[in-house]
Amino acid sequence: MPSSYYLVLSAVLFGLGVVAFVFKRNIITIFMSIELMLNAVNLAFVTFSRHLGNLNGQVFVFFVIVVAAAEAAVGLAIIILIAKHRQSLNVERVDLLKL
Amino acid sequence: MLILDHLWLIPALPLLGAALNGLLGARWPKRAIDAVAVGATGLSFLAALELIREFSALTPQQIPWLKSYFPWILAGNFRADFALQVDQLTIVMLLVVTGVGWLIHIYSTGYMAKEGGYYRFFSYLNLFMFFMLILVMAANYALLFVGWEGVGLCSYLLIGFSFLRKSAADAGKKAFIVNRIGDFGFMLGMFLMFKTFGSLNFADVFSGAAKMPVEAMSAAGVLTATALLLFVGATGKSAQLPLYVWLPDAMEGPTPVSALIHAATMVTAGVYVVARSSVIFAHAPLAMTVVAVIGCATALFAATIGLAQNDIKRVLAYSTVSQLGYMMLACGVGAFAVGIFHLFTHAFFKALLFLAAGSVIHAMSGEQDLRKMGGLRKKIPWTFWTMFMATLAIAGAPGFSGFFSKDAILWKTASSVYGTSANNKIFWAIALATAVLTAVYMFRLLFLAFFGAPRYNEEHVHVHESPRSMLVPLVVLALLSVVGGWVGIPELLGGSDRFEHFLSPAFAAAEKAAPEAAEHAAKYSHQLEMLLMGSAIFGAAVGVLIAWRRFLVGKPGFLKGTAFQKNVQKLLSNKYYVDEMYDALVVRPIHWASNAVLWRVVDERGIDGSVNGLAHAARAVGERVRQVQSGNTRSYATWVVFGAVAVTTLLIWLVK
Numbered sequence: 001m002p003s004s005y006y007l008v009l010s011a012v013l014f015g016l017g018v019v020a021f022v023f024k025r026n027i028i029t030i031f032m033s034i035e036l037m038l039n040a041v042n043l044a045f046v047t048f049s050r051h052l053g054n055l056n057g058q059v060f061v062f063f064v065i066v067v068a069a070a071e072a073a074v075g076l077a078i079i080i081l082i083a084k085h086r087q088s089l090n091v092e093r094v095d096l097l098k099l
Numbered sequence: 100m101l102i103l104d105h106l107w108l109i110p111a112l113p114l115l116g117a118a119l120n121g122l123l124g125a126r127w128p129k130r131a132i133d134a135v136a137v138g139a140t141g142l143s144f145l146a147a148l149e150l151i152r153e154f155s156a157l158t159p160q161q162i163p164w165l166k167s168y169f170p171w172i173l174a175g176n177f178r179a180d181f182a183l184q185v186d187q188l189t190i191v192m193l194l195v196v197t198g199v200g201w202l203i204h205i206y207s208t209g210y211m212a213k214e215g216g217y218y219r220f221f222s223y224l225n226l227f228m229f230f231m232l233i234l235v236m237a238a239n240y241a242l243l244f245v246g247w248e249g250v251g252l253c254s255y256l257l258i259g260f261s262f263l264r265k266s267a268a269d270a271g272k273k274a275f276i277v278n279r280i281g282d283f284g285f286m287l288g289m290f291l292m293f294k295t296f297g298s299l300n301f302a303d304v305f306s307g308a309a310k311m312p313v314e315a316m317s318a319a320g321v322l323t324a325t326a327l328l329l330f331v332g333a334t335g336k337s338a339q340l341p342l343y344v345w346l347p348d349a350m351e352g353p354t355p356v357s358a359l360i361h362a363a364t365m366v367t368a369g370v371y372v373v374a375r376s377s378v379i380f381a382h383a384p385l386a387m388t389v390v391a392v393i394g395c396a397t398a399l400f401a402a403t404i405g406l407a408q409n410d411i412k413r414v415l416a417y418s419t420v421s422q423l424g425y426m427m428l429a430c431g432v433g434a435f436a437v438g439i440f441h442l443f444t445h446a447f448f449k450a451l452l453f454l455a456a457g458s459v460i461h462a463m464s465g466e467q468d469l470r471k472m473g474g475l476r477k478k479i480p481w482t483f484w485t486m487f488m489a490t491l492a493i494a495g496a497p498g499f500s501g502f503f504s505k506d507a508i509l510w511k512t513a514s515s516v517y518g519t520s521a522n523n524k525i526f527w528a529i530a531l532a533t534a535v536l537t538a539v540y541m542f543r544l545l546f547l548a549f550f551g552a553p554r555y556n557e558e559h560v561h562v563h564e565s566p567r568s569m570l571v572p573l574v575v576l577a578l579l580s581v582v583g584g585w586v587g588i589p590e591l592l593g594g595s596d597r598f599e600h601f602l603s604p605a606f607a608a609a610e611k612a613a614p615e616a617a618e619h620a621a622k623y624s625h626q627l628e629m630l631l632m633g634s635a636i637f638g639a640a641v642g643v644l645i646a647w648r649r650f651l652v653g654k655p656g657f658l659k660g661t662a663f664q665k666n667v668q669k670l671l672s673n674k675y676y677v678d679e680m681y682d683a684l685v686v687r688p689i690h691w692a693s694n695a696v697l698w699r700v701v702d703e704r705g706i707d708g709s710v711n712g713l714a715h716a717a718r719a720v721g722e723r724v725r726q727v728q729s730g731n732t733r734s735y736a737t738w739v740v741f742g743a744v745a746v747t748t749l750l751i752w753l754v755k
Contacts, residue, residue: 022737030733095730 006047013040027079027089034075038068102150103157106166106183109150109193110236112143113228120225124218133208136221140204140228144197151190162186162604165238165302172241179299184238188605191439192235192371195446199363200228202572206454207355209568210461220260220353227253231364235371240289240299243372247285247336250365251278257360258352270351277345281335285372288328295321305378309608312382319385326379326386329372330393337369337423340397344678346420350412354457357412362419362453363446370426370442374435377609381433384614387517391431395529398424400675402536406543407671410467411456414544418493419449421533425508428530432523433613434511436602440587441508443598444500447583448492451576455486458565458573459548466555469547476549478562481570483549485577490545492580494538495639500584502636505534507589507599509635510628516614527631531638538642546651591628 017037024030042061049057083089102108116139124132157164163186172179185193204224211220227250234246251274259271293299296307314320333339338346349361360366373380373390380386398421405417422445429438460467462479476483492499495506513527564570588594603610670676727738 018740022733022740091732094732 003047003051006043010040010044010047013037013043025090025092027082027091027094030091031072031075031079035068035072038064101153102146103153103164103185104166106150106164106185106236107168109143109146109197110183110229110232112139112146113225113232115139117222117225117229120218121222124222127218129208129212129217132218132221136225137201137204137208139225140197140201143228143232144201147193147197150185150193154185154190159604163189163238163301167238176297177293177299179239179241181242182238182300183236184301185236186605187602188371188374188439189235191443191602193232195367195443196228196231196235196364199446199450199576200231200359202575203355203359203363203450203454206358206457206569206572207353209566210355210457211353212566214353216260220257223253223256223260224356224359227257227360227365231368234368238301240292240301240304243375244285244289247332247368247372248282250360250368251275251282251336254278254349254360254365257356258349260353260356261351264351267351270345270348274345274349277342278335281332281342281369284328284331284335285333288325288332291321291325291328295325301375305608308378308382309611313612314383314385316385316388319383322379323383323385326376326383327389329376329379330386330390333369333372333427334393335369336372337366337427338397338420339369339393339424339427340400343397343401343420344681347413347416347674350410350416354412354453354460357416358450358453358457361416363450366419366423367426367442367446370423370430370438373427373430374439374606377430377435377606378612380430381609381612384517387431387433388522389431391428391512391518391526394424394427394429394431395526396424397421398428398533399529399536400424402533402540404671404674405540406536407668409469409672411459411469411472411544411548412453412467414469414540415449415452415456418452418537418540421537422449422493425505425530425533428526429508429511431517432512432515432526433517433609434508434515435606435609436599437504437507437511439602440598441504444492444504444580444583447576448489448499448501448580451485451489451573451580452493454569454573454576455482455489458482458569459486461565461569462562463555464560466560469544471555472548472553473551473555474549474553475562479564481564481573485570485573486549487545488577489580490541492584494541494643495534495635497636498581500580500582503584503587503589506632506635507587509534510589510631513627513631531635534635535638535642535645538639539646542643542646543650546646550651589628591625591632 014037017033017035017040020033020036021030024033042064045057045061045064047057049055049061079089082094086093116135119135120127120132124135154162154164163184165182165184167180167182169181170178171181204221207220207224211217214220230246230249230253232246234243234250237243237246255271255275258274259268261267262271289299292304296304298304298307308322311322314323335342346361346366350357352361380390401417401420401424405414405421408414408417422441426438426441426445429435429441458479459472459475459482462475462482463472466472488499492501495502509527509530512530513523515523515526517523518526585594587596587598589596673679727734
């Protein structure tokens with residue numbers, strides 16, 4: 001199969017992630033959409049790695065997976081705290097990040 | 100060859116003194132400040148004397164003796180070195196500056212003893228000496244200008260020495276600003292000189308000018324322009340018409356300052372520059388005429404004002420302006436050496452007059468008004484006798500220093516090779532009239548202060564003779580006022596005109612450019628010279644008689660009581676309303692323009708407006724843009740997406 005198929009799939013997955021991130025209100029869903037985008041990028045990396053015949057892309061993928069794992073740990077911890085404090089997972093109500 | 104090899108020592112010593120006193124003097128006792136200030140100038144004077152001894156051993160080819168220490172300005176093909184030079188003219192100026200300067204430093208230790216800011220005063224005074232020495236020793240116009248501006252600065256600082264008094268602070272500013280007007284001309288002159296000769300070194304400029312043809316009156320060219328521009332600077336510094344107005348006001352400074360800066364040395368800088376640039380002037384007869392006319396007019400104008408002043412120092416100030424006019428007149432008729440001769444003798448007797456006036460003021464506990472003095476002769480005999488010597492000298496009593504220099508000026512004016520003989524006769528007549536007036540106002544001062552009945556309250560004012568530190572300089576200067584002119588006794592009186600011969604190498608190039616003199620000289624015989632000298636003596640005697648009759652005997656003048664006499668009196672005591680005229684023509688328009696245009700429009704609307712406008716615009720834009728920052732994470736994410744899309748699009752578009 002040509003590489004373009006994988007790239008198109010990657011783009012579709014990334015787009016879905018973006019749309020979900022922007023339009024969903026539940027923090028857990030948003031969090032999952034971030035994971036979706038990361039994996040879309042991983043797919044693109046792997047595709048290019050194979051297409052160009054070097055391993056750099058695959059190395060990056062491992063980095064991304066490690067960072068994603070760390071992010072999951074921290075992110076979920078934050079989500080648990082928010083849930084405890086606000087009794088809600090609605091992102092609309094977390095809006096203190098402004099002047 | 101010690102000093103010839105180390106010329107820098109002469110200006111450096113006062114600079115060191117100024118630095119020591121200025122930086123550390125605040126914590127020192129008076130004696131230490133005295134030692135540093137007087138010691139530094141004294142050593143400088145000794146160095147100058149040693150320099151003269153060494154200088155006399157030089158061959159004519161070695162003069163001017165030039166020492167270049169380091170390149171100071173290098174820009175393109177312009178080069179100005181920190182270079183000092185010594186020739187006959189410099190020697191004379193050095194003697195005057197260090198010698199009189201030293202005596203005045205000694206005097207100041209007595210006069211200023213009870214004043215605040217003692218260390219500051221001596222630091223400024225030493226700094227002045229430094230700049231003045233740079234001025235007279237510089238080997239190019241750029242370095243000369245450093246000294247020129249430096250003495251102006253010190254003059255400003257010292258006039259405004261008691262800066263808490265508004266009149267003193269104002270007088271300082273006036274002196275500085277009026278001088279700046281002159282300096283502007285001086286700078287333009289330098290620029291023109293650089294454009295013409297490609298250099299500001301004396302050697303290059305003078306040899307260049309000597310090669311150029313003499314510019315006829317009707318075909319004035321670049322040399323005339325240069326000379327006139329330099330003369331504009333000289334009118335500022337040497338208080339000539341129309342820029343003399345600052346000098347009388349400069350009397351707000353302490354009296355030793357008036358003596359040193361505003362009588363003996365700094366104000367003669369303009370005469371020095373004209374004499375130094377004699378080659379340029381000699382090639383520009385038009386400029387020579389202007390110098391002579393201005394000098395002559397100033398001499399008469401200031402002398403008439405001096406007749407009607409009541410402040411003892413102001414009389415002397417106008418006298419200084421008048422005498423400077425004499426020096427300029429001498430330069431203008433081509434007798435540069437004679438101008439410098441008068442500068443030399445004037446430095447002695449005018450410094451002495453000021454110092455003696457200071458001693459009178461000291462004795463009267465600060466009173467400067469002649470109308471409140473009288474009868475001081477017996478109470479302060481030392482001051483009286485020394486001042487009497489100086490008065491005789493300035494009035495031109497035969498045998499005194501002023502007689503020889505003034506007589507030389509009168510003679511050279513009448514027999515000048517420049518200008519038409521009709522013009523020269525007019526110059527001579529005006530100069531003679533000025534000599535009469537000089538005798539009148541000086542003896543008026545003497546009679547009002549020292550003779551007659553006391554007009555002060557003898558119970559309140561305890562007249563006392565000054566301390567020895569003030570009297571010794573008076574006596575020394577009195578001696579010099581008498582004998583100082585003997586170096587220039589003319590051939591007519593059995594002398595050999597040594598002063599003029601000594602200076603002649605410095606003006607040799609200018610002599611060459613002068614109109615043909617051989618046939619000319621025949622017309623002027625010794626009989627004529629004798630006649631002119633006799634009329635000068637007669638004129639001075641008439642002046643003394645007028646003063647005696649009018650101010651000592653108290654007989655009314657022949658016009659006494661008439662409306663004409665009253666009007667003249669009023670006009671003179673108001674100094675021809677020149678200050679009022681300048682106020683109306685220059686000061687007020689500038690004030691108005693600064694207030695109404697520069698402040699209200701340019702500053703408030705233009706500058707403040709644009710600055711504040713920018714700030715308002717930034718705030719208004721911020722007010723709108725901050726709406727974007729809602730705190731809603733998802734909206735931020737949306738912006739990030741838009742941003743990423745925009746950047747990507749841009750990249751793709753660029754790569755194409």
